[in-house]
Amino acid sequence: MSVERRPAAPCIAGTAMACVVVLVGFALVLHALTGGFKHWTFDDMRREYAAQGRLQATAQGVRTAQSTHRELWKESDHEPPVMLVNFIYTTCPTVCSALGSEFTQMQAVISKQRPSSRSPIELVSISFDTEHDDAAQLAAYARVHHADSDVWTIAAPTSQEDSARLLRELGVVVVRDGIGGYVHNGSIHVMTATGRVKAIYDAADWQAALAMATRLATAAP
Secondary structure: OOOOOOOOHHHHHHHHHHHHHHHHHHHHHHHHHOOOOOOOOHHHHHHHHHHOOOOEOOOEEEEEOOOOEEEEOOOOOOOOOEEEEEEEOOOOOOHHHHHHHHHHHHHHHHHHHOOOOOOOEEEEEEEOOOOOOOHHHHHHHHHHOOOOOOOEEEEEEOOHHHHHHHHHHHOOOEEEOOOOOEEEOOEEEEEEOOOEEEEEEEHHHHHHHHHHHHHHHHHOO
16 A cells, blocks of 8 residues: 655745744844844943943942941032942952952052042942941951042942842842852943943953043043
8 A cells, every 4th residue: 555745845844934033033132132233242232331321320328438328429519520430249359359459550540640639530339249248348348459538439338229229220240159259240330420321441441441531520510
């Protein structure tokens, strides 16, 4: 008895068409996520958003290494026009130590250049580990890096909710590493006193970040 075999071509054609649809869909998603295939990392996207003026921090209450309360990014005559901001946690043995070293170098340059009055550029290190980094821990970090409180503010948000909101607003990624620490962005944010991010630099490019901050401070009214 003979068995009639049906041609396989329609099945192959259908599978090929489904593959094309999936690939087109993937390409469209990738196009959206990479800004038209221009950016291949998340930090590339954040830099583009900063250049477009799309990263804005809202007013943020913090507790400082001096056990004082302060409001950041709330327009005031007493605020420097430009801030160089990074995100840390005080027990970090790698990224934060490097960031602390870069900020120590920037502090030396700012201290040398500033007039007798307060510098128009301020360094701000914000801990996102609000559970662990109390005033004593922040003060210890300040001592290790020889932070001058007239130039460099080391602080933490007053609550975990405030910290999460700030990280979300600026697109800073913080992930627990499973051994008591965090993996996070190690960048320097050039910001105005009202919380607008003007540019984002890698820590190694601190001189370029400081140069841009200087230009912005000079141009400020």
